[in-house]
Amino acid sequence: MIAIEDQVRRYATDVAGPAIAAPPADLAQVGSHQSHRGRWLLVAALVLFVIGLTAVAVIARPTDESEAPSVATEPPLPQVESIVSRAVGTGACTADGSVTGVLLEGSAADGLCVSSLPVPEQGPDATRVGIYQNGELLWSWVLVPCTNPDFQGKSPFPITLPDGEYVMVAIVPSEVSYVVLDNDLNALAPNYVPSDPGPDVGPDPGPTAVPFDVDGIRLGRLAVARATDVSDVASPARLDANRRILPMRADMIACTNN
């Protein structure tokens, strides 16, 4: 038997050429003649610069995304407007009208609906959030106050729409203005509480959503993003207006329990 890895190796070297030795770690040094001392001074200056930026970011503690400090070492990438927001009003989530909620996606979703019901036994702000499609309950969470940074406020699976596309529904902290749901950000989104703004996600980060308030849900906002490729949808990451990933601070986060 030929292992799958070996098949891939034979194919890859045939179509993309043989393996190439990695270039020097610091490409900025290629073709230059800086001394080691110069290099270390450059590194030290960069480290001091980053520490300074971190200190400014921590002191400033921005609550508005537009005030967030940016990483100044790299030129900005062009911005592309591709924000989507999905909510068309209130209505019945079930055929008999026993559960009402927010209708999402309009006619394209054939009745995708989010309901919210109070759960007083778990606290005054606790809410059960349910997702319905065609009158059937797909999933529900109980949203409770929490400082646990393990942020899992998303539907556990992409919901397939009648047109073959997918949506991911997420509950995000109330302060969040933009959300990206993209598999490329998997490493950053789950359990993600960085102390600094993260990297720019580039001009095409995938489906991006503007979260919106839902009556009865006080602990978060709803974000719904659509994708054509199921592998593109993942956990939510918070963005600023310039599409730069921001910290999802622990004190912003509610807990969700199935």
Place this chain on the structure above:
Amino acid sequence: MTAAVPSEEAARGSDDPRVAALFSEFEPRLRQALFAYAGPADVDDAIGETFAHLCGDPERILAMSNPRGYLYRIARDKARGSRRLTPELPPVRHELQPEVAPELVPALARLSPNQRTAVFLGAGLGWSWVEIGEFLGTSESTVRNHYQRGIQKLRHEIGEVDE
């Protein structure tokens, strides 16, 4: 395959020997990475635009702490226009069969871009997790996850070939 270098700006920047040296080192690996990520169709354009980007502002980019990571990201964004489509990978040549299953190509194309990149570069071309992560802008452990999921999918879809 050679990279298209489109603009006057790029031509001016390419006079800088540091830029030329950097790109001659960088371009072959970038080409392999983009091939894995988006398929061969957009590789030349993405490389050309990345080079033009570098030549447009070489001082600032060369002064970055990780210019290669930055250029990888630019190239990835340039190639992303087609990333939700299934890439058209070249078929397995007759000479490689039957050791390499023809079904490998459509199975590779069906992987997510990150999984395909991890598998193609890791298993196929011997890149390290760190190097792949630098291209994808993700951590080493995430690359390993993409690789394992990708290999599992391939194994599930085509199995292994009798030698």
